[in-house]
Amino acid sequence: MEKVYLDNASTTPLLPEVREAMLPFLGEIFGNPSSLHDWGDGAREALDEARGQVAKLIGAESEEIIFTGSGTESNNFAIKGLAMARQNAGKHIVISAIEHFSVMNSAKTMEKMGFELTLVPVDKYGVVDVGELEKAIRKDTILVSVMHANGEVGTIQPIQEIAKITKEKGVALHTDAVATAGTIPVNVKELGVDSLSLAGNQFYGPKGVGALWVRKGVRIIPLLDGGIQEGGRRGGTENVPAIAGLGKAAELAAANMEARIKHLTPLRDRLLNELPAKVGHVIVTGHPTNRLPGNASFCVEFIEGESMLLFLNMQGIAVSSGSACTSKALKASHVLIAMGLNHELAQGSLLLTLGADNTQKDVDYVLEAMPPIVDRLRQMSPLYSKFLKESKGGK
Amino acid sequence: MPIYSDTVMDHFMHPRNVGEIENPDGVGEVGNPVCGDMMTFYIKVKDNRLADVKYKTFGCGAAIAVSSMVSELAIGKTLEEAMKINANTVAKELQGLPKQKMHCSNLGDEALHKAIEDYLNKKSGKQVTVPASAGHEHDEEDHCACPYCEEEIKDESLPYCQACKAALTLCPECGKPMAKDEKTCQSCGAKIKS
Numbered sequence: 001m002e003k004v005y006l007d008n009a010s011t012t013p014l015l016p017e018v019r020e021a022m023l024p025f026l027g028e029i030f031g032n033p034s035s036l037h038d039w040g041d042g043a044r045e046a047l048d049e050a051r052g053q054v055a056k057l058i059g060a061e062s063e064e065i066i067f068t069g070s071g072t073e074s075n076n077f078a079i080k081g082l083a084m085a086r087q088n089a090g091k092h093i094v095i096s097a098i099e100h101f102s103v104m105n106s107a108k109t110m111e112k113m114g115f116e117l118t119l120v121p122v123d124k125y126g127v128v129d130v131g132e133l134e135k136a137i138r139k140d141t142i143l144v145s146v147m148h149a150n151g152e153v154g155t156i157q158p159i160q161e162i163a164k165i166t167k168e169k170g171v172a173l174h175t176d177a178v179a180t181a182g183t184i185p186v187n188v189k190e191l192g193v194d195s196l197s198l199a200g201n202q203f204y205g206p207k208g209v210g211a212l213w214v215r216k217g218v219r220i221i222p223l224l225d226g227g228i229q230e231g232g233r234r235g236g237t238e239n240v241p242a243i244a245g246l247g248k249a250a251e252l253a254a255a256n257m258e259a260r261i262k263h264l265t266p267l268r269d270r271l272l273n274e275l276p277a278k279v280g281h282v283i284v285t286g287h288p289t290n291r292l293p294g295n296a297s298f299c300v301e302f303i304e305g306e307s308m309l310l311f312l313n314m315q316g317i318a319v320s321s322g323s324a325c326t327s328k329a330l331k332a333s334h335v336l337i338a339m340g341l342n343h344e345l346a347q348g349s350l351l352l353t354l355g356a357d358n359t360q361k362d363v364d365y366v367l368e369a370m371p372p373i374v375d376r377l378r379q380m381s382p383l384y385s386k387f388l389k390e391s392k393g394g395k
Numbered sequence: 396m397p398i399y400s401d402t403v404m405d406h407f408m409h410p411r412n413v414g415e416i417e418n419p420d421g422v423g424e425v426g427n428p429v430c431g432d433m434m435t436f437y438i439k440v441k442d443n444r445l446a447d448v449k450y451k452t453f454g455c456g457a458a459i460a461v462s463s464m465v466s467e468l469a470i471g472k473t474l475e476e477a478m479k480i481n482a483n484t485v486a487k488e489l490q491g492l493p494k495q496k497m498h499c500s501n502l503g504d505e506a507l508h509k510a511i512e513d514y515l516n517k518k519s520g521k522q523v524t525v526p527a528s529a530g531h532e533h534d535e536e537d538h539c540a541c542p543y544c545e546e547e548i549k550d551e552s553l554p555y556c557q558a559c560k561a562a563l564t565l566c567p568e569c570g571k572p573m574a575k576d577e578k579t580c581q582s583c584g585a586k587i588k589s
Contacts (some may be wrong), residue, residue, distance in 0.1 A: 310407065344428040347453075383433065
């Protein structure tokens with residue numbers, strides 16, 4: 001059977017070059033990077049090299065990079081660590097309504113600990129309302145966090161515009177760049193942010209490793225207290241193999257970014273244009289043009305995402321969905337709801353995220369497989385029969 | 396996909412008795428799109444037996460498999476027997492359902508019972524409510540799951556989950572336990588005013 005992986009937003013595959021770069025640290029170079037003897041040297045050199053590679057990917061200085069265990073940890077670290085470091089100046093945090101749960105729930109945790117939280121709305125394309133964001137900033141606001149792009153709907157946010165406002169008001173700005181770093185150009189100086197998160201498994205690196213960039217001079221309270229690793233900002237012996245892999249993946253991403261974008265964009269545009277035309281009653285979610293190169297997200301009317309996902313899986317196609325049934329929490333995606341979609345539509349969420357391995361043939365295959373699956377599910381959907389009856393009745 | 400048993404997958408891939416019945420003797424509708432599952436059951440009754448059962452379902456794999464199983468269990472049964480079909484029997488016949496799907500997706504028995512109720516109402520020309528004990532029995536096994544840790548909630552009167560100690564409250568609409576800070580009940584979709 002054909003196998004088509006279209007869930008690169010969940011995780012990308014590991015590149016063979018990245019795996020090669022990791023192997024020595026799962027073998028002979030086993031030392032602790034903090035050790036002063038020869039065994040430590042090899043491991044320490046690997047960390048230094050990876051730090052340089054990651055810094056180069058985002059236009060930063062090596063010493064500004066803190067390695068973490070994931071994008072989630074990076075976001076937790078930024079939100080909690082920056083809020084705690086600045087709480088003498090105020091206790092108000094502003095984030096967008098469509099942040100990833102690692103930002104959203106970190107901010108909610110701070111709320112429980114006495115901070116105040118304001119969520120800024122987005123428009124129907126999922127673009128943060130910059131006017132509302134400016135209005136939300138008060139005298140006691142200490143931190144704003146807006147993601148660089150949303151992985152679920154692909155919309156890229158006007159971070160530079162937001163940074164102008166936060167700079168003027170003297171508020172720290174964090175951006176969750178997990179969906180963008182290594183995928184589209186990310187430069188911390190051009191963006192004008194104070195901290196930025198990224199994760200290895202979003203750009204063909206290993207899982208379980210991420211990084212937080214914090215601009216030099218910005219104070220942050222550690223989440224993990226311990227030894228002097230990562231400049232005392234993140235205790236715990238470093239995951240050397242994963243960090244070496246992250247570095248290699250960052251180097252390859254920087255070198256191949258343009259080619260990757262050129263490869264992904266036409267595939268994405270075919271899905272965005274042809275799927276709604278082929279299936280009918282399908283809407284594209286997210287911004288029509290200003291979106292991640294590999295992201296094609298939809299809502300399919302009258303049916304539910306998990307059943308689509310299961311049927312597609314039977315055909316060898318991997319996708320994801322933001323429907324309530326797919327989530328363990330049984331709640332529809334907060335991103336789609338914040339964009340003003342009703343629950344019925346949000347249940348039909350379908351997310352196809354392309355990667356380096358995908359081809360035009362894969363797109364053909366998905367476009368062939370989708371219509372019968374949708375049709376089959378619509379045939380048994382009470383919402384669809386209601387719709388048919390109502391449209392016959394001239395409504 | 397390992398989250399579902401083989402029987403669930405079989406009924407999901409090849410649902411039995413899907414469709415609508417023209418001029419049905421009873422119709423029962425449950426669920427709402429907030430929690431993601433909706434089912435409409437149609438029945439045809441002959442000599443106090445369910446001569447035919449059909450349904451339309453909007454929902455996840457579990458919801459579709461449940462509808463299919465309920466229709467299979469119900470056809471040919473007397474109305475009294477059909478009223479005894481409950482969520483636990485359905486889950487057992489399906490070789491189990493993931494815990495978080497037990498209450499949101501396992502609604503087929505309710506939809507069927509509503510259709511039977513509808514039939515009885517039409518027949519008698521007045522409002523008949525079938526006693527809850529006839530069908531939706533809350534027996535030992537039919538407890539609700541904690542929305543945080545998914546452990547069964549054995550004592551619904553406590554304001555927290557005994558397993559993970561998370562704060563819980565009872566939904567004023569459906570009475571099932573829900574997370575304390577939530578604005579929407581995940582069992583019935585009711586909006587909670589804080």
